[in-house]
Amino acid sequence: MPQHPYVLPREILERYNTSGPRYTSYPTAPEWSDAFGREDALRAIAENQESRKDTPLSLYVHLPFCHKLCYYCGCNMLVTKQQDLVERYLDAVIREIDLTAKLIRHRPVVQIHWGGGTPTYLNSEQLSRLYGAIAERFTIDPEAEVSIEVHPPVTTFEQLETLAKLGFNRLSMGIQDFDPEVQQAVNRIQPFEQTQALIEKARELGFVSINTDLMYGLPFQNATRFGETLEKIHRLRPDRIALFNYAHVPWLKPHQNLIKEETLPTPEEKIALFELAIDSLLAHGYRYIGMDHFALEENELSKAQADRTLRRNFMGYTTRADSDLYSFGVSSISDLDAVYYQNPRKLMDYLTAMETDELPASRGMRLSADDRLRRDVINRLIGHCYLDKAELETLHGIEFDAYFGAELEKLQPLAEDGLLTIETDALKVTPRGQLLLRNICMAFDAYLGEQVPGTRKFSRTL
Numbered sequence: 040m041p042q043h044p045y046v047l048p049r050e051i052l053e054r055y056n057t058s059g060p061r062y063t064s065y066p067t068a069p070e071w072s073d074a075f076g077r078e079d080a081l082r083a084i085a086e087n088q089e090s091r092k093d094t095p096l097s098l099y100v101h102l103p104f105c106h107k108l109c110y111y112c113g114c115n116m117l118v119t120k121q122q123d124l125v126e127r128y129l130d131a132v133i134r135e136i137d138l139t140a141k142l143i144r145h146r147p148v149v150q151i152h153w154g155g156g157t158p159t160y161l162n163s164e165q166l167s168r169l170y171g172a173i174a175e176r177f178t179i180d181p182e183a184e185v186s187i188e189v190h191p192p193v194t195t196f197e198q199l200e201t202l203a204k205l206g207f208n209r210l211s212m213g214i215q216d217f218d219p220e221v222q223q224a225v226n227r228i229q230p231f232e233q234t235q236a237l238i239e240k241a242r243e244l245g246f247v248s249i250n251t252d253l254m255y256g257l258p259f260q261n262a263t264r265f266g267e268t269l270e271k272i273h274r275l276r277p278d279r280i281a282l283f284n285y286a287h288v289p290w291l292k293p294h295q296n297l298i299k300e301e302t303l304p305t306p307e308e309k310i311a312l313f314e315l316a317i318d319s320l321l322a323h324g325y326r327y328i329g330m331d332h333f334a335l336e337e338n339e340l341s342k343a344q345a346d347r348t349l350r351r352n353f354m355g356y357t358t359r360a361d362s363d364l365y366s367f368g369v370s371s372i373s374d375l376d377a378v379y380y381q382n383p384r385k386l387m388d389y390l391t392a393m394e395t396d397e398l399p400a401s402r403g404m405r406l407s408a409d410d411r412l413r414r415d416v417i418n419r420l421i422g423h424c425y426l427d428k429a430e431l432e433t434l435h436g437i438e439f440d441a442y443f444g445a446e447l448e449k450l451q452p453l454a455e456d457g458l459l460t461i462e463t464d465a466l467k468v469t470p471r472g473q474l475l476l477r478n479i480c481m482a483f484d485a486y487l488g489e490q491v492p493g494t495r496k497f498s499r500t501l
């Protein structure tokens with residue numbers, strides 16, 4: 040029996056294994072309106088520039104191209120060999136960066152992230168051109184967290200050297216599982232030695248943080264195979280690890296039909312894989328940050344969680360100060376505090392919209408005071424596992440227990456199961472509750488009640 044404080048009786052894990060949002064935003068994206076368009080985005084940027092002119096910026100760029108399809112993929116991506124399409128896309132993204140930069144003045148950029156797709160689909164010249172477009176138009180803080188997702192099978196040392204010279208200082212890479220049969224079944228061949236060589240080179244070049252993604256619930260995974268993958272992970276010793284639950288949602292991602300359902304682990308086997316991973320990571324010096332994330336005890340994320348400065352946004356957990364997120368490229372989401380908006384989710388729609396040289400926002404949402412309050416609650420629970428009622432009352436002008444009477448009642452059974460403590464002045468998520476943070480946050484989600492029973496908008500929580 041493992042000795043760490045995250046142990047949860049199997050019966051509780053199974054009971055709470057329902058579908059639920061990951062809360063990268065609140066309200067979650069399915070609630071946003073298609074009636075929100077470029078005029079609304081322009082107004083949101085002007086208001087944001089006016090009301091939060093001293094707030095730093097985070098910038099995200101979505102690079103959707105991939106050489107090959109991984110069958111489990113849940114990202115917005117396009118497998119292509121058409122270089123002219125890639126060039127057309129790069130031009131469009133640079134135009135979008137230019138249009139946006141003209142509307143935002145004198146705000147330092149403290150975080151940049153390029154995600155995909157496969158950002159290292161771009162060659163060194165293209166990577167430099169895109170980074171140059173950002174650096175020419177924005178003031179990048181010398182201490183900025185500048186990260187990129189790399190796909191080891193298609194990333195060269197030369198690209199890594201280019202990225203290091205440009206100023207990238209953090210790498211993130213998918214691994215999922217090193218077992219050859221699992222890799223074969225998901226069409227992603229990524230030998231351990233190749234990944235190891237890339238990580239060693241990145242460290243030599245001065246990248247300060249390496250994140251790796253693992254995934255449980257993939258075809259043919261079992262305790263022996265996943266155990267071997269975890270042993271290899273410990274040899275690589277990444278600074279941060281995201282342990283994702285494979286969400287098999289072929290009704291949303293039809294290519295996932297390429298995975299034969301009968302090869303997937305059962306729900307009980309998935310929970311066992313999850314428990315195996317958590318035991319192994321904790322035993323090797325990782326701290327459980329919450330949701331899917333782990334970080335080495337000495338890593339900045341662990342420190343930020345301990346001193347309650349950790350934040351979460353669309354790019355994951357961050358230690359950077361409160362910032363507004365401007366995003367570029369197909370399907371990318373901007374978070375301007377009072378407004379979320381998203382670019383077109385289909386590549387051709389994005390490219391067509393950019394031909395008019397206007398911002399391409401195609402849906403979004405303006406948050407009400409209640410939305411912002413609930414988002415604050417959810418962010419504090421996810422980031423700090425702690426919520427000070429008096430702080431919320433001062434910031435939002437409410438009386439916590441009166442405002443959230445129904446929510447506190449919903450939380451009572453979770454408290455009885457030991458997932459959190461409801462105290463006079465605070466809510467405290469227990470270590471075992473960290474495994475089920477999504478379920479705790481769902482009590483504060485005012486939109487879940489409107490979900491039609493039987494419709495599956497979200498993946499399972501475990």
Ligand code: SF4
Nearest residue numbers: 105109112114116156
């Ligand atoms: S490399 Fe990443 S984005 Fe591309 S198909 Fe594989 S999982 Fe999806």
